[in-house]
Amino acid sequence: MKKTITILILLFSLTCVAQNPAWEDTLQAAVKTDTRRIEVSLGRLHTGIEGIRGVVSPVGEGDPIRWAQSLPGVTTGADGTTAMYVRGGGSGNNLFSLDGVPVYGYSHIIGLTTLIPTDVIESAELSKGGFDGSESNFTASHLQVITREPEEKQKFSFALNNFLASASAEGKDNKQRTYIVSARMSPLALEYMAVKNMLPGMLGGLNNFGALVGDVYGKLHLPLDYNNSLAISFLGSQDRYRFDMSKNSHEEMGWHNLIGIVKYHHTGALSQLDVTASANNYGSAQEQDKKFRGVQNHLSLKSGLTEYSLQAKMHQFEIKGFEFDEGLMFRYARFAPGQVGELMRKSNTFIATAWLQSEYKIPDVLSLKASARGNYYYNLSVQPGDTEIRKGSGRFDPEVSVSAKWNFTPHLAFEFTFDRLVQYYHTLEGMPVGWSLDLMVPTVESVAPEKSLQGGAGIAGRFLDHSFSVGGFYKLMDDLVYYKYSQDLFSGALAGWENHVELGDGRSYGLEALYEYQHGDWYGRVSYTLSKTTRENFPSFYDGKPFHARFDRRHMLNATAQWKSFTATVILQSGHWENGQAETYLLPYMDDTWTAEYYSGVNNYHMPTVFRLDLGWQKRFKTGRIEHTVNVGVCNVTNHFNPFMLYYDASKESWKEIALLPIMPNFSWRITL
Numbered sequence: 164m165k166k167t168i169t170i171l172i173l174l175f176s177l178t179c180v181a182q183n184p185a186w187e188d189t190l191q192a193a194v195k196t197d198t199r200r201i202e203v204s205l206g207r208l209h210t211g212i213e214g215i216r217g218v219v220s221p222v223g224e225g226d227p228i229r230w231a232q233s234l235p236g237v238t239t240g241a242d243g244t245t246a247m248y249v250r251g252g253g254s255g256n257n258l259f260s261l262d263g264v265p266v267y268g269y270s271h272i273i274g275l276t277t278l279i280p281t282d283v284i285e286s287a288e289l290s291k292g293g294f295d296g297s298e299s300n301f302t303a304s305h306l307q308v309i310t311r312e313p314e315e316k317q318k319f320s321f322a323l324n325n326f327l328a329s330a331s332a333e334g335k336d337n338k339q340r341t342y343i344v345s346a347r348m349s350p351l352a353l354e355y356m357a358v359k360n361m362l363p364g365m366l367g368g369l370n371n372f373g374a375l376v377g378d379v380y381g382k383l384h385l386p387l388d389y390n391n392s393l394a395i396s397f398l399g400s401q402d403r404y405r406f407d408m409s410k411n412s413h414e415e416m417g418w419h420n421l422i423g424i425v426k427y428h429h430t431g432a433l434s435q436l437d438v439t440a441s442a443n444n445y446g447s448a449q450e451q452d453k454k455f456r457g458v459q460n461h462l463s464l465k466s467g468l469t470e471y472s473l474q475a476k477m478h479q480f481e482i483k484g485f486e487f488d489e490g491l492m493f494r495y496a497r498f499a500p501g502q503v504g505e506l507m508r509k510s511n512t513f514i515a516t517a518w519l520q521s522e523y524k525i526p527d528v529l530s531l532k533a534s535a536r537g538n539y540y541y542n543l544s545v546q547p548g549d550t551e552i553r554k555g556s557g558r559f560d561p562e563v564s565v566s567a568k569w570n571f572t573p574h575l576a577f578e579f580t581f582d583r584l585v586q587y588y589h590t591l592e593g594m595p596v597g598w599s600l601d602l603m604v605p606t607v608e609s610v611a612p613e614k615s616l617q618g619g620a621g622i623a624g625r626f627l628d629h630s631f632s633v634g635g636f637y638k639l640m641d642d643l644v645y646y647k648y649s650q651d652l653f654s655g656a657l658a659g660w661e662n663h664v665e666l667g668d669g670r671s672y673g674l675e676a677l678y679e680y681q682h683g684d685w686y687g688r689v690s691y692t693l694s695k696t697t698r699e700n701f702p703s704f705y706d707g708k709p710f711h712a713r714f715d716r717r718h719m720l721n722a723t724a725q726w727k728s729f730t731a732t733v734i735l736q737s738g739h740w741e742n743g744q745a746e747t748y749l750l751p752y753m754d755d756t757w758t759a760e761y762y763s764g765v766n767n768y769h770m771p772t773v774f775r776l777d778l779g780w781q782k783r784f785k786t787g788r789i790e791h792t793v794n795v796g797v798c799n800v801t802n803h804f805n806p807f808m809l810y811y812d813a814s815k816e817s818w819k820e821i822a823l824l825p826i827m828p829n830f831s832w833r834i835t836l
Contacts, residue, residue, distance in 0.1 A: 200681055201234075201624055201688070203632050206566060208234055208677075212284050212311075217725070219779040221730050223324035223794045225829025226277045227287040227308050228259075228269070233721045235675035235690040236291050236636070238306075238736065240714055242773050242803070244274035248714045250617065251638050251671020251696035252303025255590020255601065259306050261398060261422065267445040267468060267603060268418045271378070271402060272326050272349055278378045278400040278420065280345040281318055282331040285311035292580035292619045292636070293566025296518030296534035297490055302584045302615035302640065310396065313341035313384055324349065324794075324831035330467070341384045349376035363754040370407040375417075377401055390430050398422045418447040431836060434479045440739030443470040445603075466602050470496040471532055481524070488520040488534075500591075500604045501660050510544045512605045514587060528570050536562040540587050542607055544661075561586040567736040575624040578634065586613040591646040591660065592713070604644075607661050611642040621675070628682040633675070640669035645701050667701035669712060684726040693718060704742075705765040711740040728781045732797075736773040740766040776800040779829075792833040802826040 202209040210230060218225025218233065221243070228245045231237055240246025246254045259269045271278040273383040290305040291300065298305050317334035331345035351374035378400035386392040403417035421444040429436040446467040476490035520534035541557040563583050570576045589610070591602040606612045613795040621634015647663045673694025680687040696712040704710070742765050779796030779808060802825055 193805055200299045200630070200679055200686075201677070203533060203630075204568070205676065206294075206578070206619065207290045209288040209290055211286050212281065216281060216282060217289055217730065218723075219730055219777040219796050219798060219829075220276065221798050221827055221829050222272070222276045222326050222797070223829045224281060226281065227306060228277050229280065230287060231289045231306050233688075233690060233723065233732075234289060235279070235582055235677050235692045235719075236673070236694075238692070238694075238714055238719050239718045239773075242775070243799075245270045245277060246274070247304075247306075247715075249304035250636055250673075251640065251669060251712060251715075253590065253592065253614070253643070253713065255588075255592065256301060256303035256586060256613065256615075257306065258298070258301035258304070259308075261308050262310055262396065262424060263307070263439060263722070264399075264422060264424050264425070264441045264443065264472070265300075266420060266422065267443070268400070268402075268420050268447065270418075271400065272351070272376055273404070275326065278398070279308050280329060280331065280347055280378065280380055282329070282345045283310045283343055283382065285309045292564075292582055292617060293532065294534070294564045294582055294584070296488055296520035296564070297492075297535050299492070299516055299518075299536060299538065299562065300514070300588060301615050302586045310380075310382060312342075313343040313382060315341055318835060320833060320835045322831060322833040323525070325827075325829050326354075327677060339386060342382065344379075344381045346379045347377055349374060351376060354543075362558070372406045373404070374544070375401060375403040381709070392422075394426045394428070396424045396426075413452040414450070416447075416449040418445070420445050433482075433565070434477060436478075437474075439472075439474045439476075441470075441472050443472070444468070447602075465499075465502040466500040467502075468496060468603050470494060471583045484523050484525060486522045486524075488518075490518055492516040495531045496588075496605065498603065498605050510542060510605045510607065512543075512587065513541045515539045527573075530566075530568040531606070532566045534564045536564075538562065538585060538587075538611070540606060542605055544607055558612075560612060574626055575622060577622055578619070578632075579618075579620045581618045583614070584615045584617075586594075589613065589644040591644065591664075602660070604660055610644065610661050610664055611666060613643055614641045615639065616641075629678070629680055631676070631678045633677075635670045638670070639768050642666045643669050643698065645698075645704065647703055665699055665701050665703055667704070667707075669696065669698050671696040671712070684727045687723065689720070689722045691718075691720050692725075710742060710765045713742070714739045728783075730779040730781070732777040732779075734773060734775040734777070738770040738772045741768040741770060742766060773803060774801055774816075775803050790835040792828075792829045792831075792835075794829070796829050798827045798829055800826060 190276060201214065211812045214223045215227055215230050218229040220226065220229045228247060232239050232247060236250050240248065240254060240522075247257055248254060249257055259266050266278070269277045269279070277745045280740075286309050288307045288309075290307070291494045294305065313333040313335075315335040318332070320331045321330075322329045322817060326349050327347045328350060329345065329347040331343065333341070333343035335341045352372065355372040355374075378398070380396070380398050382394065382396040385395070387393060399422075401417070402419070403415070405415040407413055423442045425440045427436075427438045444467075446464045446465070450464070467745060472492060472494040474490065474492040476488065479487040491511065492515075494514040494516075496512045496513075496514075498512070500510075516536060516538050518536040520532065520533040522530070524530050538560045539557065540560065561583075562585055566578070566580045566583070568576050568578045577629060587606045589604050589606070591604060604610075615638060617636060617638035619634055619636035621632055623632040624630065643666065645665050646660065647665060665819070673692055676689075678687075678689045694715075695717065696715040697709040698712045699709040700707050716737040716739050718735070718737045721732070722733045723730065775798075777796065777798045778800055782793045784791050
């Protein structure tokens, strides 16, 4: 029946740890502990690069998603992945952006990290409420990653960790232009071969694993004159995996991103102007060759999204306590979701957005912010086999956000946020527990945009070395998208996906708390969330009655302690309920139906509680003019096992589980010269 398989592809990390360089007595150790305190303000949590790198992770240093997953109000998907669920929303209800441009496929290295190199990051900010007018097309949260300006001094950096080898360069050319370039490649396939030869019994049923994984980033900053500048940047990434899980069973999966950004900046006496143009291409594919009952089957699923955008934003500097922002954005997107064989449904969309925002401040006493946004959305879909242009459909949707902060004592403040949000791009999530590439689809005539209405209030304070915030939220969600046949991944029904989508509602409420302490060599942070999230009114699911939302976890605790160079993190999360449509599941390579009782039904399977302990240690030192940063640690010291993926073994006609993160040593070594 069920068989658990623990993938230890990355035991190469043991070899890396064994190859630590010997430190000589003459080396100068950098023992300074960098601040990692989070800036909290009006529904936003902000950190710099040290706060990001300080998170213990499988790749040896943290990334923006790992940092965001440690914050209150945020729950993870399958343990160890980059999936994120915020205040009851789905994983596709979050916006992940790079310098204000959406990144639709930010997961990297089988979900262990993100595709943004830490070499180029300046800061990250997670917004959960009180959104700015320029933020749109999401209903849960916005994780913004801001890249830094290149330094004028020539600098080179090289790094190696469990999963990535990277190199970067930055500096200034003879025309006063500054630049930064970073490239990373993953040696996953070589690591697999090393582990297979040394410890063949540790890989379970994983055979003939191959991977092509890497990314490249570049940025060129051109100062035009004292008040004007131009920045050109690009990001490209590739994730492609091929493997065999059983005899006569070959699988491939992958996704890619290609993003180009041009940004013009002008600073005047009373205002500043930013104009940004971008092109964005995201695609995913999954293929299977499976032999079932003597018949070889080839299955293929592909999807794509190409988006072009132009945005202009004006900011007026503070005059008598008031600041104003206004802007326009135009977006054209071309969707090609769920291509199975020759069947493909194409959609063209256009979004025009205008916003106005006003903020009033009395320093150290009061801050009020309000924004209003209007969206005009137009969609034109083309059915497979269409020979003529069909009439499209358009709609107008308003959005609003309000936030307030009142410092009623020098050390205590009351905060309040309110938002009404609309989202036009939807994510059709895969099997309840499973590796299936989620498909992005647009709002069409029969599928309304998703909407959310939320409010939050709380108290924040700071006393000497201590800071805290505690508050609650309540959120209502309408027209949430549920794809009825997610279990039938390679069905031709995906070409007409909108005929198999149901819309329902959701509700989420809870308590969020964050505490931080920093003094001398000590730093500590504890975040806790108590929440409940339900879905209801889906006609074919549980007769429209309420049920647990995906990855609804009642308790979420994340505690981190740092002393000098040592870091320990404890993660404790309630196990979530898995749901599946209560009907017979059809697998595309079967003549007869087969009932997948493992996950059919509502609240049918309760995943175990997540309890994980991560340990890390960092060393900084110099050898001459070369700076070294070494991170050594162990993820999942408790060896907690939580299923990451379900797959069907056609040879044995049974479901099997895979866990992504067993106990795993991690290592990273960075040199800068």
